Amino acid sequence: MRFLMKLLVLSCLLIVVYQYSQCTELSRASLNSDISENSLKLQYLQVFKEKRSVSEQQLAPFNAKVGVASSNVPAYSNGNDSYYSGEDSYLYGTYMGLKWQCVEYARRWTFLRKSSVFESVDGANNMWTQLKYVERVADKKQFSLKHHPNGSPTPPTNESYLIYPINKGAPFGHVAVIVDVLPNAIRIAEQNYYFNYWTKNYSRELPVTYRNGLYYVQDISEIYGWMEIDDKKELKPLDEVTARQIQMKNAPKLDSNSICSHMNVHIYLFILFLCLCFGYFMFF
C-alpha cells in the first residue's frame, strides 16, 4: 500500500515537472524568436553603418537598411530589381507585403504613419485602378483615396502615393510615397527603385512643373498620378498602445488556450507544491 502511494506521488510529480518544463521551453522558444528578430535589426544597423562609412553611393545588399523617411519608416534594399525574395514582411502580425518591394514600403509607411493598410494588389501599377480606400487597422474604418492624374489643377500633396504604370524597367509599375513638398519639387520615399543608400531622409527629389494650368511631376518614366488619402487629418501615426493591441489580436489563438498560458503555469506550480507537501507527510 505504502509502496503504491509512493509510486503514485512520484509519477504525479514527474508528470507535473514534465508539463512545466514543456511550458518553459515553449515560452523560451517564443522569446528566442523575438531576440533573433531584434538581432536581425541590429545587423541591418551594423551593415548600414559600415557601408555608409565606406561610400555614400555604394549599392546596398538585400536586407540592408538604405534610409529612413517620415521619422520612423525605414526602407530596405531589394539588392537589385531582378531579385524576388518571396519572403513575407509582417509588422505587429500584420501583413505588409513582400520583402523588399515597393508596395511593401508603401503599405508599411501607411501602417506606421496612418495606422492603416490597403488591400492586396498584384502590382504597384494596379494600385491606381484597384485601390479605392485605406483601412484603419484598429477599427476597419475606411478612408477614400482621391486620384489626381499627373497633370492636375492642384499640386501634388504631401503623404500621397505616387503611382507609375508598367514600363520596360518596371514590369509591375512602381509606387513611392510623397514625404515632402517644396515650391517646385516633391521628395519621395520608396523601395526597389535604386539600390544605393540614401543621403537624406528621402530617396529622390522630383521636379514639379506647371503648364497650362496643370501640375506635372517629372520623372524619367511615365507617372499615372498621385493618390491622396482623404482622411480630413483624422488618421494618426501608429502609437505603441495601438501597435500592441494589433499584435495581440493577430497573435495565434493557440497561446491563450494551450497548457502553457500564464495561468496554467501557476496551476502546475501549485500542484507541484501540493505533491511535495503530500510526499513529505507520507514519507517522513
Ligand SMILES: *[C@@H]1O[C@H](CO)[C@@H](O)[C@H](O)[C@H]1NC(C)=O
Ligand atoms: C528630414 O529631415 C529634415 C532635417 O533633418 C527635417 O527638417 C524634415 O522635416 C525631415 N523630413 C521628413 C519627411 O522626415
Ligand SMILES: *[C@@H]1O[C@H](CO)[C@@H](O)[C@H](O)[C@H]1NC(C)=O
Ligand atoms: C540580385 O540580388 C540577389 C540577392 O542578393 C542575388 O542573388 C542575384 O545574383 C542578384 N542578381 C543580379 C543580376 O545582380
Ligand SMILES: *[C@@H]1O[C@H](CO)[C@@H](O)[C@H](O)[C@H]1NC(C)=O
Ligand atoms: C510632409 O509630411 C511629413 C510627415 O509625413 C512632414 O514631416 C513634412 O513636414 C510635411 N511637409 C510639408 C510640406 O507639409
